Amino acid sequence: MLVRQKSQIELSLREVDHALEALEAAPDDAVIYQAIGEVMIRSNRSDTIESLKEKKDTFNIRLKTLARQEERIQSRFTELQAQLKDALGAGTGVTAE
Structure with a gap:
């Protein structure tokens, strides 16, 4: 689920970047x-460029947030995996904490 959200935000970010490039290349009176x-x-x-820059900032913040969530989930997974290996290796079975 996080991967899908991250991909969608990355796609939106690329679209905003392409739009900004096109607008910056356009004449002022376009x-x-x-x-x-x-x-x-x-x-x-100028208003459109400003609006797109705000969207870009929002997408970048959301992307960083998702990356942190992904890191926390991966860390928790690794921790639980180690606990499971220890429990199975000791022959005690898995117990709930």
């Missing part, structure tokens, strides 16, 4: 339309 749900609204270049 006609820009921004998708808001199902509607396309005319916007100016």
